[in-house]
Structure formats: structure tokens, C-alpha cells
Amino acid sequence: MDESSLHSIRLSLQVALISTVLVTIIGCTTAYFLATRKFRGKTVCEILIALPLIMPPTITGYYLVMIFGKNTLLGKILYDWTGCVIMFSWFAAVIASFVVSFPLMVKVSQAAIESIDKSLIDSAYILGYSEWETAVKIVLPLAKKGILSGVILSFARAIGEFGATLMLAGNIPGKTSTMPLAIYTFAASGEWYKAHGMVAILTVLSGVFLYLALSLSEKEGKS
Amino acid sequence: MPKQSTLILIVVLLVSGILLTIPLLPKKFKTEILVSAAISLKDAITQIGNDFEKKHPEIQVYFNFASSGQLRIQIENGAPVDIFISASPMEMELLEKKGCILASSKVDLVKNRLVFIKNKNLQFKITKLEELIKFYDLKIAIGNPATVPAGRYAQQALKFYQIWEKIENRLILGENVRQVLDYVARGEVDAGFVYVTDTIKESQIEILLSIPEEAHKTIVYPMAIIKTSRFMSVAQDFVLFAADEKKFVWQQFGFQCD
Numbered sequence: 001m002d003e004s005s006l007h008s009i010r011l012s013l014q015v016a017l018i019s020t021v022l023v024t025i026i027g028c029t030t031a032y033f034l035a036t037r038k039f040r041g042k043t044v045c046e047i048l049i050a051l052p053l054i055m056p057p058t059i060t061g062y063y064l065v066m067i068f069g070k071n072t073l074l075g076k077i078l079y080d081w082t083g084c085v086i087m088f089s090w091f092a093a094v095i096a097s098f099v100v101s102f103p104l105m106v107k108v109s110q111a112a113i114e115s116i117d118k119s120l121i122d123s124a125y126i127l128g129y130s131e132w133e134t135a136v137k138i139v140l141p142l143a144k145k146g147i148l149s150g151v152i153l154s155f156a157r158a159i160g161e162f163g164a165t166l167m168l169a170g171n172i173p174g175k176t177s178t179m180p181l182a183i184y185t186f187a188a189s190g191e192w193y194k195a196h197g198m199v200a201i202l203t204v205l206s207g208v209f210l211y212l213a214l215s216l217s218e219k220e221g222k223s
Numbered sequence: 224m225p226k227q228s229t230l231i232l233i234v235v236l237l238v239s240g241i242l243l244t245i246p247l248l249p250k251k252f253k254t255e256i257l258v259s260a261a262i263s264l265k266d267a268i269t270q271i272g273n274d275f276e277k278k279h280p281e282i283q284v285y286f287n288f289a290s291s292g293q294l295r296i297q298i299e300n301g302a303p304v305d306i307f308i309s310a311s312p313m314e315m316e317l318l319e320k321k322g323c324i325l326a327s328s329k330v331d332l333v334k335n336r337l338v339f340i341k342n343k344n345l346q347f348k349i350t351k352l353e354e355l356i357k358f359y360d361l362k363i364a365i366g367n368p369a370t371v372p373a374g375r376y377a378q379q380a381l382k383f384y385q386i387w388e389k390i391e392n393r394l395i396l397g398e399n400v401r402q403v404l405d406y407v408a409r410g411e412v413d414a415g416f417v418y419v420t421d422t423i424k425e426s427q428i429e430i431l432l433s434i435p436e437e438a439h440k441t442i443v444y445p446m447a448i449i450k451t452s453r454f455m456s457v458a459q460d461f462v463l464f465a466a467d468e469k470k471f472v473w474q475q476f477g478f479q480c481d
Binding site for chain 1: 293424
């Protein structure tokens, strides 16, 4: 395997890892509030979060480019204030992975939190727990398995992310070319044989993650 | 309880903030230029980039490969690109109209030819494109003319010989020119239209005809410097290097230079 392929593997793992940490923290918090609160515009909120799950990734990428591009919205503010250009940086790949795996995390952990027996939460409040204590000591442990499979699925989705990454992070060998992008580049010039290593890694990783997610849900069924 | 919610928010922001500031890659102190190039040019332009780095060791050339349309959208939205090489003059014109490129720097880098290919194991011959109407059961692949430049040129050629209407409904549309090539090479279709440069590394296909150049618009790959480039003189050097000094590399990969 050549140097740029090795770089792609390392980059993919780093991007997926950082994206998954962010998705876990922000996704869990979001799921908690969506599961426990009723507010105006909640449905709109849920639709917006779920959109990247069903939209073609290139369209998601197009929106991201419009938001984070130097000429538009957020990207311009960031550039004017800090001189940072998000587009074509490794962090752009994190953002793209985050946006497409966030809905998975929220959906799965929201369902897990909603399925908790309400009387347990009520008892916690009656016994004098604050909301923070209830959330951390009662809700999170009870929804642990759901959240964990959300984390696994998010990581798997993040490491395979292609369309939005291509648009926002670019396909720059040695810089932002993650495994899926590198495979696409090799395929485009008829060099499939150079991609075999990465194809194998992605296939094995996906299989392992699905196995983990499946075994989690089986355990949940038995208990 | 609002107090706890704020606490959660602060923790979330803090952790995100810490993660944001971790540098993933060490900073390089070389001059870096970024060339956004149509992915069909990858092999040739990568070699030229390596040669340029050898000649100027203080400069690092990075490439960004995607379809010309995707590259155009990125540049329109302020992507930090120095040079754009498009496989479609249309995308370059769109950028020029928006004032994104340095108009004086625009050159036609290389040209390409459209060819009609068949699977190696098939036995049939044609000498003119018009003869295609005689082969009723031939499955022919072309790039989708709506999105694929190679498909657009093929459509122009078929219209030029007035056989587009007659064979239109038995065409199989590929999402890019590479897909068309793969279809023919694997024998999933019998024949197809691709660029001559695509055929060089593929042993499972045979060129039946070169489509005459007057049958379609000239297949040209324009190159230009982006207005926001921070290294204008380096970009200019690279343009000259790729367009003038390295003609033989392009020819090696099947492209034509004036």
C-alpha cells in the first residue's frame, strides 16, 4: 500500500472517531430533550435532524458547502473573525460525517430513552433527585444499550461517508482523501487493484460493527 | 431545571471546543498550491504535479479530484483553490461569468477525442457511425447527456449523423464515462462511446472508430487561475509548466496538445 493509502486509512479512523465523540455527546443531549420535552416546533426540529438520513449525500454536501463556504453564512463569519477556512480541511470531513451520522444517533437513543418505564423516572423525582441526577443516574444507565448501538452505528456511518465529504472536504490525496474517497479515485482511473486493501478494511470494519450492534440488541431482548 | 441544562450545554461546548483545537496533521512550512482537476485527468496531472515539485522543491502541489460540476460548486462557494482544470468548458464559463477566475489566465490545456468502442470478444465491424442503425439488437452505452460531458458529445455526434432518434431508445445511460467503459469491458453492453484517453489502460475493449471532430463540439479541457489564489506567481508557473513544458506527458496519456 502506498503512502497516500495509509494516510487515507489513518484519516478515516481519526475523522470517524472525532465525529463519533461529538455525535455521542451532542446526539445524546438532543435525544434526551426530544424524548422528555414537548415544545413548539419540535416536529420541525426532528424533521431537520432526520433530513440527512434520507437526502442524497451530494445534496447534503451542497447545503454544507453553502453554509461553511467562505462566501456564505457561517463560513464567512468564521473566516472574518478567525481567518479559518473550514472547506477542504480535515475538520470539514468531521463536519460531513457528523451531519450524516447525527440522525442515527438521535433516533436510536431517543427511542431507547422513550422506552424507559416512566414510573422509574417519576420515582427518582419523588425521592428528591434533580433532573441532572435523574438523567445521569437513571435515564442514561437504563438507555445504555440503545445509546451504545447508536454510537456503533454512527461510527460505521461516519467511516463510510462519501458524498457530503467529497463536497465539503474535497478529495485531496494526502490531505482530505478518506478511504471511501480514495477508493472512488482509484476506481475512476481503473485502478481497482490498488483499492483492494482499503475495500477489505471497510468491509471487515462494517461487518464487525454490525455484529456488535446486533449482539447488543440480542442481549437487550434476553434481559 | 434551567441550571442543569446550562451545565450540560457548557460541558458539550467545552468538549467540542477542545476537540476542535486538536491539530490532526502537522503544519508544513512549504508553499502549497491546490489544483482542482477533473478526475478524468488524475493520472496525467499527478505526474505533472510530481515533476513540478521536483523542479521547485520549496513548493508542494495538492490536487482535488471530483467531477467538473462538483469542483465548480466548491469554487463558487469560496473553496481555497488556486487552479481549476475542467473537463467541461461549460463549467469554466459559469465560473467566469461569476467572476471567480482570472480571465486572462484561461487557456485550453489539452484536447481529447471521442471513440466508439466494442467488447473485445464481439465480432462486428462498422466503418461509419450511420451503419449503427443496421444493428438492431446492439446494446450501446453512452454517458447520460444531461450530466456527463462525454455523453453530450456522443449525443451531438449521433444527431450530426441523424441517427439519434433511431437509436435513442436502445441506449444505456451511464452516470460517468468510466461506467460506460466498465460496461463495455465486462460485456454488459456491446459497445459504447468513451474518450480515447479512457481506452489506454483497458485491455478488454477494442476501438471501432474515432468519431470525426466535426461531428461534435471540440472536446477541450480549459484551465484557469482562481481569483482568490494566495500564490498567484506560483500558480502562473504551474499553468505554464502544465500547458507548455509538459506536453509530452499529456500525449503519453492519449491527450492532444496544440
